[in-house]
Amino acid sequence: MSDYVKYGSMKEGDNFLDPAPAFDVTEDVVDKYMASTNDNTPALKELNSDGKRIAPPMLAAVYVIDALRTRVGPPGGIHAKQQFKFHRPAVIGETLFTSAVVLKMYERKGRNYVEMTTETKNQQGELITSGMITRIWGKES
């Protein structure tokens, strides 16, 4: 039995992540992300008005993909399109929960595509990021 999600096992309207996985925004996660992307944005070195350090908006790429990775497709899949709306930056100490719904599935040029909407909220249910991701599903052996 394969240890990845098969394309044929999904259908439009499915909650892809149920329950929504948790992701802790830690100093270590933010520091490693900033170092790996060469991000030296001055605002990310300061504390916000609540005295908390904020994370780069594009950390969404980490916590959304981390959530989606709890149900992975076959190796070799790639990103085709990405939409994000950053309602506000996550802050260190928050726990984020990302849900995803399969919006559309289609085939183009012999490749299988999956579009999903995602929504990330913190532990209080406050919306942090919403988005849509289009992935080309990896080839199944």
Add this chain to the structure above:
Amino acid sequence: MSNVESLQQYKGLSVGDNLPELIQAVDQNMIDAYADASGDINPLHIDPEFAKTTFFGRTIAHGLLTLAFVSRVLSQWNWNGWAYGGELNVAFLGPVYPGDTVRVSGEIESIEHRDDGVYACCQLVCHCAEKAVVKGYAICKI
């Protein structure tokens, strides 16, 4: 019903203005560091032997690493508008390979006065040499 009024200029910004350009070299060390930081260890990005068996023939950078460079440009240009309510919509047109240099450029395509404020829509493109690898737009309050 919402009202939208198109503007040519607002607060010193004009349609046609360029965003700050960013040039970033990408190598396998950077891709490996991003894989470690993001937890995205898809072998297409970090395993040369696996990558040889794919359409690309060698490892490629994570698409979302390239978007991190886009985010750096928008953060530098308009931090508050980007981090608090910014929107990004892009398509990945081609791979970034280790050894490539990514050039991110952008231009204000339109300025709109909406009910809740003034927004700029910026066209964005990432090039490796002459080839566009990411294209799309961002919308930020200004």
